[in-house]
Amino acid sequence: MNRRPRETRGAFTNRVRFMVVDEPSAHREFALPGSRLRYGPDKTVDVRHIDLYLRPDLERQHLDGVCTTTVRALDEPVSSLTLDAVDLQIASVEREERPMQFSADGRHLTIYLEPPLAPEEQTTFSIRYSVTNPRHGLFFVNNHAWTQSQDENARFWFPCLDYPHEKQTTSTAIDVPKGQFALSNGALVERRDDGDRSIYSYRQDVPHSTYLTTMVVGPFVEVAQPLERADGTELQIFYYVLPGREADGERSFGKTPRMVEVFEEKIGVRYPYARYSQIAVADFIFGGMENTSATTQTDRTLHDERAHLDFSSDPLVSHELAHQWFGDLLTCRDWSHAWLNEGFATYFEAVFREADLGYDEYVYDVFTFLERYLEEDSDRYRRPIVYNRFRDPIELFDRHLYEKGGAVLHMLRGELGETRFWRAIRRYAGDNVQRNVETIDLIRAIEQSTGRNLRGFFDQWVFRGGHPQLTVVLKYDEERKALTITIDQKQPVDASNPAYTFDVDLGIVTADERRMRVRVERAHETVTIPLDERPQVVRFDPGAFILADVTYEFGDRFAAAALAGDSNVAARIYAARELAKSGSASARAALDAAFTSDSFWGVLDQAAKALGKTHAPWARRLLTAHVHHKHPKVRRAIASALGSFKDSGAADVLVAIARDDESYFVRAAALHSLGKTRDVRAFDVLASAIAESSWNGTVESGAARGLGELGDARAIPLLIAATQPGRDETLRRAALDALARSGELIESERAGIVEAIADRLDDPMFLVQRSAIDAAERLADGRFLAALDRLSVSGFDGRVRRDCAEAAIRIRESQKVPAQVNGLRTDIDALREEQRKLQEQIESISRA
Ligand SMILES: [Zn+2]
Numbered sequence: 001m002n003r004r005p006r007e008t009r010g011a012f013t014n015r016v017r018f019m020v021v022d023e024p025s026a027h028r029e030f031a032l033p034g035s036r037l038r039y040g041p042d043k044t045v046d047v048r049h050i051d052l053y054l055r056p057d058l059e060r061q062h063l064d065g066v067c068t069t070t071v072r073a074l075d076e077p078v079s080s081l082t083l084d085a086v087d088l089q090i091a092s093v094e095r096e097e098r099p100m101q102f103s104a105d106g107r108h109l110t111i112y113l114e115p116p117l118a119p120e121e122q123t124t125f126s127i128r129y130s131v132t133n134p135r136h137g138l139f140f141v142n143n144h145a146w147t148q149s150q151d152e153n154a155r156f157w158f159p160c161l162d163y164p165h166e167k168q169t170t171s172t173a174i175d176v177p178k179g180q181f182a183l184s185n186g187a188l189v190e191r192r193d194d195g196d197r198s199i200y201s202y203r204q205d206v207p208h209s210t211y212l213t214t215m216v217v218g219p220f221v222e223v224a225q226p227l228e229r230a231d232g233t234e235l236q237i238f239y240y241v242l243p244g245r246e247a248d249g250e251r252s253f254g255k256t257p258r259m260v261e262v263f264e265e266k267i268g269v270r271y272p273y274a275r276y277s278q279i280a281v282a283d284f285i286f287g288g289m290e291n292t293s294a295t296t297q298t299d300r301t302l303h304d305e306r307a308h309l310d311f312s313s314d315p316l317v318s319h320e321l322a323h324q325w326f327g328d329l330l331t332c333r334d335w336s337h338a339w340l341n342e343g344f345a346t347y348f349e350a351v352f353r354e355a356d357l358g359y360d361e362y363v364y365d366v367f368t369f370l371e372r373y374l375e376e377d378s379d380r381y382r383r384p385i386v387y388n389r390f391r392d393p394i395e396l397f398d399r400h401l402y403e404k405g406g407a408v409l410h411m412l413r414g415e416l417g418e419t420r421f422w423r424a425i426r427r428y429a430g431d432n433v434q435r436n437v438e439t440i441d442l443i444r445a446i447e448q449s450t451g452r453n454l455r456g457f458f459d460q461w462v463f464r465g466g467h468p469q470l471t472v473v474l475k476y477d478e479e480r481k482a483l484t485i486t487i488d489q490k491q492p493v494d495a496s497n498p499a500y501t502f503d504v505d506l507g508i509v510t511a512d513e514r515r516m517r518v519r520v521e522r523a524h525e526t527v528t529i530p531l532d533e534r535p536q537v538v539r540f541d542p543g544a545f546i547l548a549d550v551t552y553e554f555g556d557r558f559a560a561a562a563l564a565g566d567s568n569v570a571a572r573i574y575a576a577r578e579l580a581k582s583g584s585a586s587a588r589a590a591l592d593a594a595f596t597s598d599s600f601w602g603v604l605d606q607a608a609k610a611l612g613k614t615h616a617p618w619a620r621r622l623l624t625a626h627v628h629h630k631h632p633k634v635r636r637a638i639a640s641a642l643g644s645f646k647d648s649g650a651a652d653v654l655v656a657i658a659r660d661d662e663s664y665f666v667r668a669a670a671l672h673s674l675g676k677t678r679d680v681r682a683f684d685v686l687a688s689a690i691a692e693s694s695w696n697g698t699v700e701s702g703a704a705r706g707l708g709e710l711g712d713a714r715a716i717p718l719l720i721a722a723t724q725p726g727r728d729e730t731l732r733r734a735a736l737d738a739l740a741r742s743g744e745l746i747e748s749e750r751a752g753i754v755e756a757i758a759d760r761l762d763d764p765m766f767l768v769q770r771s772a773i774d775a776a777e778r779l780a781d782g783r784f785l786a787a788l789d790r791l792s793v794s795g796f797d798g799r800v801r802r803d804c805a806e807a808a809i810r811i812r813e814s815q816k817v818p819a820q821v822n823g824l825r826t827d828i829d830a831l832r833e834e835q836r837k838l839q840e841q842i843e844s845i846s847r848a
Pocket of ligand 1: 001002319323341342345
C-alpha cells in the first residue's frame with residue numbers, strides 16, 4: 001500500500017507537542033489504550049482455491065456473490081469452519097449441491113461439516129451471499145466501484161479466512177452491464193457477452209493472500225503498453241482510466257515497463273504474474289494498492305503536463321510494482337512483520353530512481369525517508385519496526401514501517417557492500433517465492449548468501465525502537481599535526497538503552513582520499529589521526545548509510561569545503577545546515593556559491609529550509625537572489641523559506657512568484673508564504689487565488705494555507721466555504737489545516753472555527769475526515785472531545801480510530817497540564833489512566 005501520493009503526504013506535522021521530560025520514556029507509547037499482543041491465528045485447514053462470482057449493482061450500491069471455496073484439512077478432523085464475513089447476508093451454503101448447516105452473526109460465518117472432514121481430506125462448498133452499502137472493503141463512487149481488502153477488509157465483500165498467512169489461487173467472474181469494464185487478479189481468461197450483460201473471467205494461478213484480491217468495475221478505457229524483454233518474451237502491461245484521462249494515464253504510468261526491467265534485474269526473480277494492470281479510481285483511501293497483477297491507484301496521481309514539471313507518479317508506481325514481489329509473491333506472515341512488504345516497496349522507489357535518474361536522486365530519496373521517520377519519532381511516538389501490540393493492524397502502516405524500513409535496507413546495503421547486498425536480496429526473494437515470510441527469513445538469506453550473521457544489526461535497528469542522535473565534531477590541531485574526530489551519541493544512554501554500535505567510514509581528503517573504517521561502540525568516541533597538513537575535506541559516513549539524526553560541528557572551513565566538494569548529497573546537506581546556523585561571512589559566501597554551482601536540487605532544497613530557519617535578513621537576501629533558480633523544486637523551497645521573513649522585501653518577491661511561476665507547486669508555496677508575511681497586499685492576492693481551479697487544487701490549497709496564516713478575520717468565511725463538499729479534496733484538506741491555524745491566531749473567531757471543523761469530523765471523504773481530526777487536535781479544544789471519543793471507537797477505518805484516540809489523549813493532556821513544565825510524569829500517567837478508563841467505558845457501551 002502506498003498511503004497517499006508523495007507530494008501530499010505529511011499529515012502529522014503540527015501535532016500538539018507536549019514535551020514532558022527529556023528522557024527516553026518521554027517518547028510517546030505507540031500502543032493505545034485497548035491494544036493487545038497480536039499473533040496470527042491457528043489454522044485447521046489450508047484454503048486451496050476461492051472462486052468468486054460477483055454481480056455488483058452500482059446504482060443500488062449492492063453486491064450479489066457466490067463464493068466457492070476449496071479447503072483441505074490439516075492434521076485433525078474438522079467438524080466446523082469459521083470464516084470472516086462482516087455484514088454479509090448469507091442466503092445458503094451448499095456442498096455438492098446439498099445444503100449445509102451454518103450460523104452467521106454479522107462478523108463470522110460458521111459452517112458445520114457433517115461428516116467432519118478427515119485429515120488431509122479436501123472439500124468444496126459454495127456460499128451464496130449479498131451485501132448492500134458495505135461499510136468497508138467495497139466502495140461505490142460515482143460511476144464506478146472498487147474494493148480495498150488490505151489489511152483485513154476482504155471480509156466485508158466475500159466470506160474468507162482473512163489473514164495474510166492464508167494463500168490460495170483464485171478465479172473471479174464479474175457480471176456487469178454491457179459497456180462496463182471489470183478488473184480482477186491474474187489472466188483474463190474470457191470476456192463474453194450474455195444479452196445486455198458482459199462477464200469478465202480472471203484466474204490467478206499463483207497462490208496469493210486473501211487481502212490481495214480485487215474487483216474494480218466501471219466505464220474504464222484501456223491503454224496497452226507491452227514490455228518486450230531482451231530475451232524475446234513479452235509482458236502485457238495495461239493502464240485503465242476513465243474516458244478523457246488517457247494522456248494523463250500515459251504520462252503517469254508510462255515508465256512501468258522500464259520499472260519491470262529494472263526490478264527483474266535487481267531482484268533476480270521474473271515478474272510473477274500473467275499480466276500487470278494499473279487502474280485509476282476516484283476517492284481512493286490510499287495512494288495505491290498492490291493487488292496481485294492488478295494494482296489500484298488513486299486518480300489523484302493522474303496529472304497534466306504542467307504538473308509534470310515537478311510532480312511525478314514514479315514513486316507511487318514503482319512502490320506498487322515492487323510489491324508484486326515484496327508483499328505479493330513473498331508476503332509477511334503477520335502484520336507485525338509488514339515492513340517486509342512496506343519497507344521493501346519504499347526502498348525500491350529509491351532503487352528505481354537510482355536506475356532512472358542517478359545516484360544523487362537515490363541518496364536524496366533515502367535522506368527524505370530518514371527525515372520523515374525522524375519527524376514521526378519526535379512528534380508522534382517511538383516503536384520497534386517489528387511490533388505486535390496494537391488495536392488495528394492498520395496502525396502499523398506508519399513512517400516506522402515505510403520510511404524507517406526503507407532506510408534500514410539502505411544501511412544494510414552499506415553494511416554488506418554492493419555485491420553482497422544484491423546477492424542477499426536475490427537469495428531472499430528466490431528462496432521465498434510464494435511463501436509467507438518473517439524477518440528471520442531475511443536474516444537467514446543474508447547468512448546463507450554472504451556468511452554474515454546480522455542478528456545484532458536487526459536487533460538494534462529493527463527489533464528496537466529509536467536511533468542514535470549523533471554530533472560529529474572535527475578539529476585539526478596545527479601544532480600537534482593531528483586531526484580529531486569526535487562522535488557523540490547524544491540520546492540518553494543507560495543500561496536498557498545502550499549506545500548504538502556500528503562501523504562508520506571516514507574519508508580524509510588531502511592530495512588524494514584516504515578511507516578508513518572505525519567502530520563506534522560507546523556514547524563518546526574520539527578518533528585521532530596524525531596528519532602533516534590540514535586536510536581539505538573530511539568525510540563522515542560518505543555513503544550516508546547510518547540511520548541517525550546527524551549534526552555536523554565541522555567549523556566553517558571544513559563545512560564550506562564539504563558543501564563545495566563532497567560528492568555525497570547528504571554530506572552537503574549537513575554542511576549547509578551547519579553553515580546556515582553559523583551565518584559568518586565565509587558561511588554566507590559558501591551558501592551563496594552553492595546556489596550557483598551545486599548541480600543537485602535536493603541540496604538546495606535543504607539549504608533553503610535551513611536558511612529560512614535562521615530568520616536573518618542576510619538569509620532573506622540570499623534566498624531572494626536565487627528565487628529564479630532554474631529547478632522548480634529549488635524555487636519551491638525558496639518560496640517556502642521566504643515565509644519565515646515578515647518584511648515587505650520578501651512579500652514583493654512572493655507576490656510576483658505567486659502570480660507568474662509556471663509550476664503549480666511553486667505558486668502554492670509562494671501563496672502560503674505570502675500569508676505568513678502578513679503583508680497588506682496578501683489578502684487580495686490570496687482571496688483571488690483560492691477561487692482558481694488548478695490541477696488537484698494545488699494553487700488554491702496554497703492560497704488557503706496562506707489565508708490561514710494571515711490572522712485576518714476576513715479569511716474565515718473563505719476558508720469555511722473551501723471545506724465544503726463539492727470543492728476539491730486537497731483544497732478541503734488545506735482549508736481545514738488553515739482554519740486550525742486561524743483558530744490559533746484569532747481567539748475571537750474560535751467558536752465559528754471549532755464548529756466548522758467539527759462539521760467535517762464525520763466527512764465521508766476519508767482524507768478530509770483525517771484532516772479534520774488533525775485540525776481538531778491542533779486546536780486542542782475540549783468541544784471536540786465527544787466526537788473524537790465516539791469516532792475512536794466507531795470510526796469506519798482503523799486509521800480514523802487511531803487518529804481520534806491520539807487526538808483525544810493529546811487534547812486532554814494539553815487542557816489539564818500547563819505546557820512547558822517539566823517533571824509532570826505522574827500527572828501524565830494519571831491522565832493516561834483516566835483516558836484508558838474512559839476508553840474502556842466507551843468500548844463496553846459499544847459492545848452492549
Ligand atoms: Zn505499500
